[in-house]
Every structure is written in structure tokens, then in C-alpha cells.
Amino acid sequence: MTSSSPRTRPFAREIRVSDGSKREIDQHVEKVLRGLGNPPPPLDLREVRELLRLDMGYYSSGDDSALREKLSKLRVAGKQVLARPGLLVDAVRKHNLRALYLPDRKRILLDEDMPKKKHRWSEAHEVGHSLLDWHHETMLGDTESTLTPLCRAHIEAEANFAAGRLLFLGARFDDEIVAHPPTIASVQALAATYGNSITSTLWRMVEQYPEPVQLVGLVSDHPRYSASNTVVGESPVRHTFFSRTFLRSVGPVANEILWAHVQSYSSYVKRGPLGQAEVFLASKSGELVPFVFETFYNGYDALTLGVNSLRKSG
Numbered sequence: 679m680t681s682s683s684p685r686t687r688p689f690a691r692e693i694r695v696s697d698g699s700k701r702e703i704d705q706h707v708e709k710v711l712r713g714l715g716n717p718p719p720p721l722d723l724r725e726v727r728e729l730l731r732l733d734m735g736y737y738s739s740g741d742d743s744a745l746r747e748k749l750s751k752l753r754v755a756g757k758q759v760l761a762r763p764g765l766l767v768d769a770v771r772k773h774n775l776r777a778l779y780l781p782d783r784k785r786i787l788l789d790e791d792m793p794k795k796k797h798r799w800s801e802a803h804e805v806g807h808s809l810l811d812w813h814h815e816t817m818l819g820d821t822e823s824t825l826t827p828l829c830r831a832h833i834e835a836e837a838n839f840a841a842g843r844l845l846f847l848g849a850r851f852d853d854e855i856v857a858h859p860p861t862i863a864s865v866q867a868l869a870a871t872y873g874n875s876i877t878s879t880l881w882r883m884v885e886q887y888p889e890p891v892q893l894v895g896l897v898s899d900h901p902r903y904s905a906s907n908t909v910v911g912e913s914p915v916r917h918t919f920f921s922r923t924f925l926r927s928v929g930p931v932a933n934e935i936l937w938a939h940v941q942s943y944s945s946y947v948k949r950g951p952l953g954q955a956e957v958f959l960a961s962k963s964g965e966l967v968p969f970v971f972e973t974f975y976n977g978y979d980a981l982t983l984g985v986n987s988l989r990k991s992g
Contacts, residue, residue: 720873806840892986
């Protein structure tokens with residue numbers, strides 16, 4: 679299930695996928711890539727669906743009657759949904775779903791009202807759900823346990839990890855980023871090569887960049903035009919993510935601290951580079967570690983990459 683994130687939210691930390699789950703997900707992704715003959719980038723998701731025998735269709739989240747009719751004709755997901763097709767409609771509404779996976783029919787549904795630029799990631803996210811059999815019983819939220827926010831957050835984080843590993847061709851991306859310095863320019867170049875968004879490429883670079891470089895990434899509102907600058911209790915930061923080395927040395931840093939640094943140097947430019955600066959973050963030992971932060975605005979999100987300017991583990 680893919681949800682549409684609100685523009686602002688309370689400051690929060692991302693749910694992190696365990697190392698054990700990452701290894702298991704990688705095994706599933708590697709099997710798919712081998713089945714496709716380890717293709718070069720960009721990955722063709724139509725070939726992935728054909729290999730996995732997945733069907734795909736569309737619905738409109740803006741038209742309740744059309745959505746109910748489409749779901750009632752699918753005859754999926756057991757007796758409860760057959761008796762109440764509206765259950766899935768309710769789930770779409772409650773969780774603002776823009777995509778979902780129906781295991782009984784091996785069918786992915788995308789919201790046709792969603793911006794086209796988000797279709798690729800949303801489709802890959804649902805493919806991720808399809809690969810992970812322990813997700814299947816949670817897809818319709820038909821038990822009390824599967825509807826808990828923490829459970830939902832964990833399965834969504836795992837599906838996101840699977841989508842990233844799939845779209846960036848697993849170990850191929852791991853090997854390739856070594857030849858690229860950790861900069862926004864490199865993120866843009868790799869995004870073009872792999873046919874993915876700059877946002878998802880930034881995320882993968884931060885999480886997969888090899889040691890000992892320490893990286894942190896943010897996806898946020900524009901630092902100078904965020905509604906949270908005037909609305910108390912709302913956060914401009916939608917996602918934060920860290921490299922393994924960063925977490926070992928510095929640990930997760932509060933969004934409030936990172937956001938204050940980004941605001942300190944960002945310009946009022948409405949598209950393109952917003953600026954860069956050296957900032958200091960406290961390590962677990964209390965030492966101040968220098969990082970070079972740079973921020974780019976793509977018209978939708980401000981993307982920030984922070985790199986340990988000493989280029990070594992703390």
C-alpha cells in the first residue's frame with residue numbers, strides 16, 4: 679500500500695528496517711533480477727510484472743462509485759471483501775492510499791489521479807509487497823493487529839526498501855556509487871541513469887554509500903517557503919535517513935536540529951541549488967563532527983545531503 683504523505687506533519691523519525699529483514703528482502707530482489715538476466719538500468723517494471731505474473735489496473739480515488747464498482751468486480755480477498763467491497767474503499771479513504779496490492783489476484787492497483795511522476799515508485803512499492811509473503815495478510819487491514827500504526831509503518835518501510843533495491847538493481851547500484859562522490863550532482867546523474875526520481879536516488883545513495891563516509895539526507899519543504907514557518911506544531915521535514923556509519927558514530931539526529939541547519943544557509947531561490955555550508959553535529963562521544971550540507975529544490979521537495987567533511991568514520 680502506498681500512502682500520500684501530507685505536506686507537513688509533526689517532527690518524527692523514520693521506521694528503520696532491521697538488518698535481518700534487509701538480507702531477506704535482498705534475497706527476493708536478487709532472485710527477480712537473476713530471472714530477468716541481470717538487466718542494465720533503467721529497470722523495466724513491465725518485465726518485472728511479467729516475470730512475477732502480476733496484473734495491474736487503475737482506479738480513481740476521486741470517484742467513490744467507480745472505485746466501488748471496480749473492486750466489486752474483482753472478487754478478491756476472501757469472503758469479507760466479497761460481502762463488503764466497501765471495506766477496501768474504506769481503507770483507501772482512511773489511509774489516503776494511492777496504490778495497493780491485492781494478493782488473491784496478484785493485482786496491483788494505482789490511483790490514476792496520482793501525479794505520473796510518482797507511478798514508477800508506487801508500482802515498485804507494490805511489487806515489494808508482492809515479494810514479501812508475510813505482508814499479504816496485512817494488505818486489507820482486516821484484523822485489529824494489522825491496523826496498528828506501528829505494524830503498518832513497518833511493512834511500509836520494508837516495501838520501500840524492496841522497491842529501492844529493485845529499482846536500483848541491487849548490488850549493481852552499490853558497486854556503481856563508489857565511483858561517484860557523494861554530492862547532489864552525483865545524485866542527479868545516477869537518477870538519470872537508473873530512470874528514477876532524484877528523491878529516491880538521494881535516499882539510496884545515503885543508505886547504500888560504502889564506509890567510512892557518513893551521510894545524512896532530508897526531504898522537506900522549501901526552507902524559506904514552508905507553511906510550518908508560520909503554523910505551530912507542524913513539521914516541514916517529511917523524511918530523514920542516515921548511512922550506517924552515521925548511525926554508529928553520530929546516531930539519529932532530531933529533525934529539528936537538521937532543519938535549523940538547512941534554514942541557516944538556504945536561499946530564497948524557487949528552483950535549483952539553495953546553497954551549502956559546513957555545519958557541526960555532535961557525535962555519540964560528544965565530539966563536534968563537521969559536515970558539508972547542500973540543498974536542492976526540484977519544485978516539489980527540498981533535498982538535502984550532508985557529508986562528513988573529514989571523509990572518515992568518527
